[in-house]
Amino acid sequence: MAAASGTILSNMNYQYPKIAEAAELLKARAASLENKADILKAVELRALYGEIATLPVDERANFGKEINTLKAELEQLVAASQNEAEALPPIDITAPFDTNVAADKRPKLLPSEAGSIHPLMQELETVLDIFYRMGFTAIESRELDDEYHMFSSLNFPDGHPARDEFDTFMTVQQDHNGHPLIAPAHTSIMQNRMLRAHADNLAKGEPIAVVIPGRVFRNEDLDARHEHTFYQFEGLYVDKGVNAGNLLATFKTFLSEYYQQDIEIKSQPFYFPFTEPSFELALSCPFCQKKGCNICSQSGWIELLGMGMIHPNVLREGGVDPEVYTGFAWGCGLDRLVMMKYGIEDVRHFESARLDFLRQFV
């Protein structure tokens, strides 16, 4: 009753004098009781319930409701006193350890070998390190954004069918334009911001070269292969004279460094509103050297990510003149890289916080 209502009941006004009287009596008695829970067994309370049957039919419900309220009030009283009884005394929070504690029983850190870094974050560090060495700076993506950065700034016109490809989570709350806020479904939400933030690079004759990792969300049911929460890293490179061959070469270079072997790539034309041309990239399987294995479904190739030359409308919207500059972008899933690397069978392990899982990754 008390838990269901969730509100604190105290000094309630009871309409029925009988109940009001009993309330006063019982509360006073409770104050003097050693075990406050006994008050719930009081005969007076039981007597009130007994009375319901004697009342005119149309009053029974209201009377009954009031007794229940009284009972709830008493229950809360009991619960509060129990919490109070269990409450521990204040401590000196400025001290490094408690009073009268022998030196060998004082706080200590856990053994290092018990510690672990999350495999996704380990991998992200590896990825960022490679891109850092390749001259890319890094910035983190957002976890809550607006319609403009998710769609409009990326050349998805309002109502465009390509918006359907993303099952986005939306909030009840709206942005200034009356659109719901959006849990980003891709790290590309940062493209417009990065183009603007690094405009001075171009002015200085330097490229915009950023890699943007972050959490992204899709409103999907969970199973071993589907998560509603996963990680991507976006890449953005803009300069004079950047071409599609550069894009493919850049990612081939990254993959070869990441897998520490010469990786071949295969591009497949694709459609994204924010790149033109767009590709899906497959890499030669680094686990079997294209011979065919379970990871690549015996095909020798692994489809990995989407990429393309940044659409002139996206550049323009980011304040970059597409007549002068061109660029490329990609968005690559991190979870998949890690699952393939360790043979992780269920994507749900990542956000499970299970030590059985985590402690395998020292």
Added chain:
Amino acid sequence: MKLSVNSIQGFNKLYGTTGDVAADGIDKLVEKIGAQLGAVEEVVDFGSKYKDVVVAKVVSCRKHENSDHLSICTIDDGGVVADVARDQDSYVQVVCGAPNVREGITVAWLPPGSTVPESAGKEPFVLLARAIRGEISNGMLASIRELALGDDHAGILEIADDIKPGTLFADYYNLQDDKVIDIENKMFTHRPDCFGFLGVSRELAGIQGMAFKSPDWYQLSPEFPTIEADELSLTVHNEIPELVPRFTAITMSNITVGPSPLWLVIELTKVGLRSINNIVDYTNFFMLETGQPLHAYDYDKVKALDGGDAAHIVVRYPRDNERIELLNGKVINPRQEAIMIATQTQPIGIAGVMGGASTETDEHTKNIILESANFDMYSVRRTGMAHGLFTDALTRFNKGQSPLQNLAVLAKVVDEIRQFAGGKVTSAVIDNNNLPAAVMERASLHPAIPITVDFINERLGSSLSADQIKVLLENVECTVAVDGDKLDVAAPFWRTDIETREDVVEEVGRLDGFDKLPLVLPKRTITPAKKDNLFESKRKIRQALSKAGANEVLTYSFVHGNLFEKVGQDKSQAFELSNALSPDLQYYRLSLTPSLLEKVHPNVKAGYDEFALFEIGTVHGKAETDEQGLPKEFGRIALVWAAGPKVVAHKYEGAPFYEARKFVVDLLSDHITLQKLRFVPLVVADYAGHELFQQMLAPYEPDRSAVLYDGERLIGVVGEYKRSVAKSLKLPDYCAGFELFLSAFNSSKGSSYVALPRFPKVSQDITFKVPVNLPYQELYNLVWDELGKAQPERTFPSLSTVGIYQRDDDTAHKQVTFHLSIASYEKTLTGTEVSKLFKTIALVAKDKFGAKWV
């Protein structure tokens, strides 16, 4: 998008495309499609199940004496099937149970040893020569269902086409080894033309360097027959030209609605459509061929709705409270912005989505209206979504079909219906055309695009010549004018997507093959990439905490509403999801600690006695938005330590708070000057106005938690959790933790170094008895400050705490023992000098706190 390779080869030959798109075999073709068109979802073997089916003629047919429905037939197979018993005329005996079997009809014969096509891929049913009630039947005569070409099983298939007995069914209907390739639709989101066989065939030719030739009937301004029977008058009134750029229609009479010709049934079956009747099938087939959906209305029903002597079509928005029954039997109230097709009195269809039931063509239909129209892609898409209606027509309309092909497709269907369903044209073609005159004049949706060879090569990294580019584009029927280095590219009338120079670049790159591009890394300056401090501090935090034995976890950014209740947070502060599939994802979290606390119990249950979980994450609160109204994002680091009673019994004494404090001091020591770290008693009221911080404090027990400051800067909270929190989340008794702002870590202080004294250090302990309520820190600070003032010149002191004790018999006081080490750069210090130092400090301590040196 599904398409049959044999069908494509067939009409390429018919229309005059150079070369064979599948000349190198299906595998190569699929690989080529993958590299230059889009992902192939699957390749289905459609043809092999027909390899043994033979077209035969029934020569004689008599009743089976021992059966009331069986017939004994002899069939002429031209003698082509080997190993089968034949009579003196070389005919073959087959017993057949179909009521329609009779002498003279042409049938599909499944000889002994063949597999019934319907059973292929399931449990193959192989036919034999066997006796049925005493008469040998060599295989069987097949029905439409047994041929896997539909549901009809009332009788055997009667082939209407004039085919020589003994012809292989697969040869005549072009099914030998036919494969159906299914290409992922996603790739064609911006390519409405590729939702038609013509569009995809053109691409298949283009990516292989072949010149595609569209059929002659596929043209901008086709000719329509003049009225050839009594006129059936139709008017079209378009009230919303902004959403309906073009609406073309024509009427026809004398229609014989009936079964479709077999070739058409086969073509539809190949791509997964069912044959309905010839009129519906023709309109469906030419939709599949061109991407342009068509609709046939029963003319007389349309006319009757208005009760006059002509049919009227009005294109308009829905009227208030209008309802319509659709072809699928559903009755809906169309959304206000839907495009309605109506008569003068009532709606007869939802444009682009589905026709209405009241004007459906059926077996009695004699007169029809054929419609070929163009609707706003966004509008029809929203309408379809609003009513949960998804049709083949909508899939095509919502990609934005070219309005320049409406007449071509209409004319073609009219022609087919005239030839094969008896139709006669009974009106002039109506063309409600609201396109800009310029579009009609140039016969292309967008103006020709001026581009240079350099522009293309610079963006691709290629080195193509003007002539090579011209050939690539002309192969897919673009018009290219070359003038030295300059090109003018005009897209054909069906292409909606070639609008900018980048579109031309994509087209050229794809047709040539992106796999041919030279892989060259970008050239750039060697300015070093800027380091991101945030990632740097996160890395350090991870390393420090994992070294301290803690485990990094990642938990969801979203939480269930009842988690807020369990930890005492105010959910009205949190951003709420409106469309989550699961109640576990109702709100954006307000702090990280509750998510971590939820993960404690499952790990205890899994058998872990002692552990520390930490997470680095982001939180949001409604109270915190930026100038653009966007929620601010706050980085946080939280840790929860938990230990079971067994571990505690042999390892720890005292409040769990101090364990969390140990972790937080250890972590912060790399980032801030520890002397500036302050632990302040938690009083929630002090943070009124800092909504998100108050929410962060909610799970913490005020009497046993501290707010942390780095000097004057608020950086977080450390402490134990409220009893109610511990209860509702089943936390063990020994549990404590902290949550800090990530911004506290944005400067790395690094190590500082003080030169080492040459002389040995002297060490001594000092114990003060102080009132029990004096916070330890105040005493420590006093000792340290006074030490600084009183220490001899050029000395290097260090101070640590040895113990804090309380005697059983004196609960009003506690005793704190410090350990002082001090060394000089100039000489060896003596015990006397240290004692003198202690005396000075003790005096101040006594004065200030009533501390007694014991």
